Amino acid sequence: MEVSNREFTKTINQFNILDTIRRAGLISRVEIAEKTGQSRAAVTNITARLLNEKVIVEKETKTSSSRGRRRVLLALNPTAAYVVGVKLSAFQVSFAVTNMQADVLSSLIVPVRIGKKSVEFVADLIEEGIRHCVSEALISMRKISGIGIGIPGLVSSKKGITYWSALYRKGNTTLRNLIQQRFNIQTYIENDANTVTLAQQWFGEGKGIDNFLVVTVEHGVGMGIVVNGQIYRGVKGIGAEFGHMVIKPGGAPCRCGKHGCIESYVADYSILGAAIDACKAGKWQYKNRSSLTIEEVTAIAKKGEPALQKIFKRSGEILGLGISGLVQIFNPAKIIIAGEGVRSGALLFEPMQKMVKAQTTPEMYETLQIVIQKWQDTDWARGAASLVLQELYKSPLDRARPAISEN
Ligand SMILES: [Zn+2]
Known part of the structure; x- marks a missing residue:
């Protein structure tokens, strides 16, 4: 029992050291000891093992202040x-x-x-x-x-x-x-x-932040919740379904079978559907509406088509209303918006930002940062x-x- 406890403590100490190096990028052994509260001897010991296993590497840098004295810093080994x-x-x-x-x-x-x-x-x-x-x-x-x-x-x-x-x-x-x-x-x-x-928490905008939310917008609307540094998954272990939160009872039909879900106003397919309906109703013109894509709808709206801009505005406001509800409940430091839907830019996110500001308690809004993530295919x-x-x-x-x- 004693041995396994000791093993367990060793693993935790090692994880803390590795995590400290990951967060810092480059860091000295002395700083690791300060940040983790472990003794310098323990840090030297554990980092020696991590170096030996090639999980981390040493990097020499010259200090800026003194006469070119060399400092040895530690970094993760990307090829580990x-x-x-x-x-x-x-x-x-x-x-x-x-x-x-x-x-x-x-x-x-x-x-x-x-x-x-x-x-x-x-x-x-x-x-x-x-x-x-x-x-x-x-x-x-x-x-x-x-x-x-x-x-x-x-x-x-x-x-x-x-x-x-x-x-x-x-x-x-x-x-x-x-x-x-x-x-x-x-x-x-x-x-x-x-x-x-997880990618945001470990390597992106969420690094070092204990309470943040990620909202993904594209074919669907997804969400991830980080509370006290952990992903929150709920009783069933499946996490958040923000996209299927009903925001307008009896509203637009959703893929899930319900009506008025956030997704049924904000997801790519719903914006595209609304654009095709508006075209059918003669609110704007497009010669081949059956082959219309979300990319084209976005491009035409960006060029200034008022009927399409109106659709994005409504979607943005509904997304903003939903997000304001999240802020009221979670009081997060940051909300990161990700997914291909970020292509809509100001069309969707300006009305969203306005709605969040208008509907959120000022004290909670004050400390909130909303980041629209640059999105890449990979x-x-x-x-x-x-x-x-x-x-x-x-x-x-x-x-x-x-x-x-x-x-
Ligand atoms: Zn739904």
């Missing part, structure tokens, strides 16, 4: 491990191979409609994509420490199962298990908005990769070791 992130969505599957710092080494986007296909079909597709992407990154499959899969829908990350997802037909084996068996590599599955939240897959990375950081010597010793 590699992971793969996979993101499933209705119209495409995207992949990314990243290093330990979530830098994308190679990526792949396969445009495919996987709706209603079998889980085995989806597993085949993922397997092909992973092999291709890893070979593009010029590393061997044996160096991959884990695979993370992000998926829209109700997902229990802990159990590795989906309760509901519109993407594929379930089979006898779960998607997570199929992929894990095929590669014999630890595989994790998580709601896609939560993976983006960000979803990078989020899924972060799902694995956080596991590696929690126990680097257990899981990163095989990848490192195979040099």
Whole structure:
């Protein structure tokens, strides 16, 4: 019992040190001791082991003040491990191979409609994509420490199962298990908005912030909640479904079967639907409305079409009203807006910001920062990769070791 307690303490101390290095970027041993409250001897001891395992590296810098004296600082070793992130969505599957710092080494986007296909079909597709992407990154499959899969829908990350997802037909084996068996590599599955939240928490705008929210806008509206430094998942372990919070009872029909959900006003498909309806009603002109896309609608609205701007304004206001409700409840330091929906820019987010300001208690609004994230195609897959990375950081010597010793 005593031994296992000691082991446990050692693991926690090691995680704290590693986490301190990750947050700082570059840091001296003395500063680590100050920040973690551990003795200098303990820090020297643990960092020696991490250096030996190649999880961290030493970097020499000259101090600015003194006569060019050298300081030895510690940093994470980005090549300590590699992971793969996979993101499933209705119209495409995207992949990314990243290093330990979530830098994308190679990526792949396969445009495919996987709706209603079998889980085995989806597993085949993922397997092909992973092999291709890893070979593009010029590393061997044996160096991959884990695979993370992000998926829209109700997902229990802990159990590795989906309760509901519109993407594929379930089979006898779960998607997570199929992929894990095929590669014999630890595989994790998580709601896609939560993976983006993890990426923000570990490597992005959420670094060092204990209370923040992420709202993702595109085909659907997703959300991740970080409270006291932890992702909040609720009783069922599936997290937040902000997109299906009813904001107008009896309002527009939603994909989930209810009426008046936030998603039914804010998601890409609902904006596109409203634009087509307005075109049918003669409020604006477009020669081939059946082939209209959300990208075109956005571009035409940006050029100044008032009928379309009105649709974005309404969507933005509804999103703002929803977000104001979140601020009232969570009092977060930051709300990060992510997803392809950020392409709408001021069309959607100006009315959103105005509504948040108008509807939020001033004392709570004062300390709130809203960040509209620049969005890249690979960000979803990078989020899924972060799902694995956080596991590696929690126990680097257990899981990163095989990848490192195979040099
Ligand atoms: Zn809904």
